Amino acid sequence: MKLSLYTSAAIIALSSSSAFADGHLAYGTEGGDFSWDSYNAFAEATDLSGQSLTITGAWTGNEKEKVEKVFAYFNAATGADVTYSGSDSFEQDIVVSARSGSAPNLAAFPQPGLAADMASQGLLTPLADGTADWVANNFAAGQSWVDLGTYADKDGADQMYGFFYRVDVKSLVWYSPEAFDEGGYDIPESMEDLKALTDQIVEDGGTPWCIGLGSGAATGWPATDWVEDMMLRTTSPEDYDAWVANEMKFDDPKVIAAIEEFGAFARNDAYVDGGAAAVASTDFRDSPAGLFAIPPKCYMHRQASFIPAFFPEGTAMGEDVDFFYFPAFASKDLGKPVLGAGALFAITNPSDAANAFIEFMKLPIAHELWMTQGGFLTAHAGVNLATYADDSSRAQGEILQNATTFRFDASDLMPGEIGAGAFWTGMVDYVTGTPAADVAKGIQDRWDAIQ
Amino acid sequence: MDNIAGTKSSLSWAVNISVVLLVVIWLIPTVGLLVSSFRDRDQISATGWWLSPFPVSQNYQAKAPSDDAKAEGGVNVITGNVFEDGKGKVTRFGGKRAAPTEFKAGEIAQLTKDRTLTVQSDGSYVYTSPAEIKRDPSIYYAASSPPDFSLDNYRTIMASDNMDRAFINTLTVTIPATIIPILIAAFAAYALAWMDFRGRGFLIALVVGLLVVPLQLALVPLLTLHNKVGIGQSFLGIWMAHTGFGLPLAIYLLRNYMVGLPRDIIESAKVDGATDFQVFTKIVLPLSFPALASFAIFQFLWTWNDLLVAKVFLPSNSESWVMTVKIADDLLGSKGGDWGILAAAAFISIAVPLIVFFTMQRYLVRGLLAGSVK
Numbered sequence A: 001m002k003l004s005l006y007t008s009a010a011i012i013a014l015s016s017s018s019a020f021a022d023g024h025l026a027y028g029t030e031g032g033d034f035s036w037d038s039y040n041a042f043a044e045a046t047d048l049s050g051q052s053l054t055i056t057g058a059w060t061g062n063e064k065e066k067v068e069k070v071f072a073y074f075n076a077a078t079g080a081d082v083t084y085s086g087s088d089s090f091e092q093d094i095v096v097s098a099r100s101g102s103a104p105n106l107a108a109f110p111q112p113g114l115a116a117d118m119a120s121q122g123l124l125t126p127l128a129d130g131t132a133d134w135v136a137n138n139f140a141a142g143q144s145w146v147d148l149g150t151y152a153d154k155d156g157a158d159q160m161y162g163f164f165y166r167v168d169v170k171s172l173v174w175y176s177p178e179a180f181d182e183g184g185y186d187i188p189e190s191m192e193d194l195k196a197l198t199d200q201i202v203e204d205g206g207t208p209w210c211i212g213l214g215s216g217a218a219t220g221w222p223a224t225d226w227v228e229d230m231m232l233r234t235t236s237p238e239d240y241d242a243w244v245a246n247e248m249k250f251d252d253p254k255v256i257a258a259i260e261e262f263g264a265f266a267r268n269d270a271y272v273d274g275g276a277a278a279v280a281s282t283d284f285r286d287s288p289a290g291l292f293a294i295p296p297k298c299y300m301h302r303q304a305s306f307i308p309a310f311f312p313e314g315t316a317m318g319e320d321v322d323f324f325y326f327p328a329f330a331s332k333d334l335g336k337p338v339l340g341a342g343a344l345f346a347i348t349n350p351s352d353a354a355n356a357f358i359e360f361m362k363l364p365i366a367h368e369l370w371m372t373q374g375g376f377l378t379a380h381a382g383v384n385l386a387t388y389a390d391d392s393s394r395a396q397g398e399i400l401q402n403a404t405t406f407r408f409d410a411s412d413l414m415p416g417e418i419g420a421g422a423f424w425t426g427m428v429d430y431v432t433g434t435p436a437a438d439v440a441k442g443i444q445d446r447w448d449a450i451q
Numbered sequence B: 001m002d003n004i005a006g007t008k009s010s011l012s013w014a015v016n017i018s019v020v021l022l023v024v025i026w027l028i029p030t031v032g033l034l035v036s037s038f039r040d041r042d043q044i045s046a047t048g049w050w051l052s053p054f055p056v057s058q059n060y061q062a063k064a065p066s067d068d069a070k071a072e073g074g075v076n077v078i079t080g081n082v083f084e085d086g087k088g089k090v091t092r093f094g095g096k097r098a099a100p101t102e103f104k105a106g107e108i109a110q111l112t113k114d115r116t117l118t119v120q121s122d123g124s125y126v127y128t129s130p131a132e133i134k135r136d137p138s139i140y141y142a143a144s145s146p147p148d149f150s151l152d153n154y155r156t157i158m159a160s161d162n163m164d165r166a167f168i169n170t171l172t173v174t175i176p177a178t179i180i181p182i183l184i185a186a187f188a189a190y191a192l193a194w195m196d197f198r199g200r201g202f203l204i205a206l207v208v209g210l211l212v213v214p215l216q217l218a219l220v221p222l223l224t225l226h227n228k229v230g231i232g233q234s235f236l237g238i239w240m241a242h243t244g245f246g247l248p249l250a251i252y253l254l255r256n257y258m259v260g261l262p263r264d265i266i267e268s269a270k271v272d273g274a275t276d277f278q279v280f281t282k283i284v285l286p287l288s289f290p291a292l293a294s295f296a297i298f299q300f301l302w303t304w305n306d307l308l309v310a311k312v313f314l315p316s317n318s319e320s321w322v323m324t325v326k327i328a329d330d331l332l333g334s335k336g337g338d339w340g341i342l343a344a345a346a347f348i349s350i351a352v353p354l355i356v357f358f359t360m361q362r363y364l365v366r367g368l369l370a371g372s373v374k
Helices: A002-015 A035-046 A061-078 A090-099 A114-120 A133-140 A141-147 A177-183 A191-201 A222-233 A237-244 A251-266 A350-361 A364-371 A391-402 A414-431 A438-451 B010-037 B041-046 B152-161 B163-194 B200-210 B216-231 B235-259 B263-271 B275-287 B289-305 B308-313 B323-331 B339-372
Strands: A052-057 A081-086 A106-109 A150-152 A159-160 A163-169 A171-175 A300-302 A320-327 A337-347 A405-409 B056-063 B070-072 B075-081 B091-095 B108-110 B118-119 B124-129 B138-146
Touching: A035 A061, A035 A364, A052 A061, A052 A090, A052 A350, A061 A081, A061 A350, A061 A364, A061 B323, A081 B323, A090 A106, A090 A114, A090 B216, A090 B308, A106 A114, A114 A150, A114 A337, A114 A414, A133 A141, A133 A159, A133 A163, A133 A350, A133 A364, A141 A150, A141 A405, A163 A350, A163 A364, A163 A391, A171 A177, A222 A237, A222 A251, A222 A300, A222 A337, A222 A405, A237 A251, A237 A405, A237 B041, A251 A414, A251 A438, A320 A391, A337 A350, A350 A364, A414 A438, B010 B339, B041 B339, B091 B118, B118 B138, B152 B323, B152 B339, B163 B200, B163 B235, B163 B275, B163 B289, B163 B323, B200 B216, B200 B235, B216 B235, B216 B308, B235 B289, B235 B308, B263 B275, B275 B289, B289 B339, B308 B323, B323 B339
Parallel strands: A052 A081, A052 A106, A337 A405
Antiparallel strands: A106 A337, A150 A159, A163 A337, A171 A300, A171 A320, B056 B138, B070 B075, B075 B124, B091 B138, B108 B118, B118 B124
16 A cells, blocks of 8 residues: 555656657758658747646547657747647547646547537637638638638637637548459549449449448448538538528438438449448448459448548558549539538637747748648648649649638538437448438437427 | 255256356457557557467568669569568458459469569569559558467556556545545444434435435535635545445445444443443444455556546646546547557456455455445
């Protein structure tokens, strides 16, 4: 007992030393394609020596390593000690710590729904005045990012809380260039072409798609992305917004039509690896593996830009696997809609260092430092695209910057009960055989019940 | 009544077989986890663990380097071996991804555009093309691969930064969080079992009632309280939290045991002039050892495996991670895709509780029985 008390005292003493005491700067302090000028000016103007900054987020494992390299530069510029802790159960942890008054200074929310919830309970602090204008002017499709980061506070007044940092593009189809080459398949330019290609692959004796909805307690979410992408391709962006706000009911014929467009792929035994029955039970992390099987178990996989993290070890981007834009219907004049999602920083415990960190996030280099490590896209228009780690991220970045319509993942914006509950389970019911109209009706009933 | 002690039931073989069967069924998940802990993520998603002891015929892809192409007799030729180390046996091969096992080893495959490919069973290949070879041509082949187990998962875990710190942190949380509730609960249980005072029955009912309150309810209010009184997120805080969450079960278990001790001993001690404290320390405590030990095992296992309480009541920096948090937030990788690591981590973190359990298990059975049959 006594011994363990001593040990713990020693541990507490040790733990007060900074995590970045020996944090070295991974990319030096000059050269490369980074935007050093604004960084040096920021470093000159800001001095936070002796202050500490705590940040939490959902980035763990190698994403944590990457983001800590970015924080090291903030530390070098300002002298503030940054402690980052990633959590696998971030969504629960941040609520507990904010409610009990031990929240870190900043939290990186993986999606805006939770941030909006917490803002309405008064657990977030609005960003400094002028941030909204800055984002509107300096982000690609700036106003949409301002809107996504603006929530009602405790008293119902809209304030800017969220600063978007890492963005995922969801409208991507992954494929093996070699398998496409061999089959003589071309990248489809329109949804009609994509459907023709799907039929062509079946005719040639292959299976076109790998779809997996499994994700533990979140099983079903990959299907919501499909439906959202289909919504953007079958109806106008205004209808999409109305759907998110439930001004257009979930069982509206337009929504049902979008669900059925998804079903045209997922509920066809010949189209999906393992047959339609396997869709709900395959884990989304395992589902892209079919692309790399020899012979291929499938030729295409629609998933967001983060999925390369789950490709088999040693997969070469652009060589073993590549992607194309999930195309729109040529017959409908809806432009090139892009579905995305993103993580945002919000202040959970205000301090000078927290405000300075948001200022740091405005610098191109804060984005370039992660771009160069791969697996990161940004909507910041001032970054040097040459810092992207590979051509495929650069191409994804361009899809993002050239989108005629950008819409955020609807399920992340809907109330948690729907977007992280009824919508997910409804999609599982749908792929296992329940008619789309019944599923949509069920989700709308749940939505009515919580209003 | 013909199967009383001493005579053997004629059906004992059926009992034995069903016991063995139940044990096997019960063990399957653990065995699966153990086998998976020696495989990497790609293997786990490729085949089930029950297939892992057998050699599997798998299809592979090799690239013939176009830089090695030589012009021989009007055609461009690449020769080489699909096996980097020259070891292995090719059974079938093909030149197309869609048909990777079209030809038997040794056959000459006619590919499109007059290209040919031959792969011998030892892996050596000859690729010819009348046109210039610009891109590395792919060769697909089937080879039987022996079962492959590795200790890599265990190495990754043992070699990761701060693992020793996490282990010590877990002990730092677990040991006091086991001892403190036992100390308090033993006193309380004695009082509730053998001391006469008003409201005793009500107190016992209250403790039993607390058993059904889920601890998740208390997380936010308790942490708020800790922050207000200045404990904050610290080891002291988590000891107190574990103590509080463990007390109802501890008191209930120990009281039930102590109530069952023979009344004669305690009364004669009191007649001889022993105070309550003497009765407690000299008679009741030594006699209650099995119950104390059984609760200690419960509490130790629960605090050792705990993730939720540790995440809430300890600071979130990596210096105060306990093992469970370290595994969940650091080792499992982004979005928790590394199943192999999870399996190996489970076996590493199981080691200490296993030792505790096997050294104290005879008390566990005794203590449980004593408490329950009363």
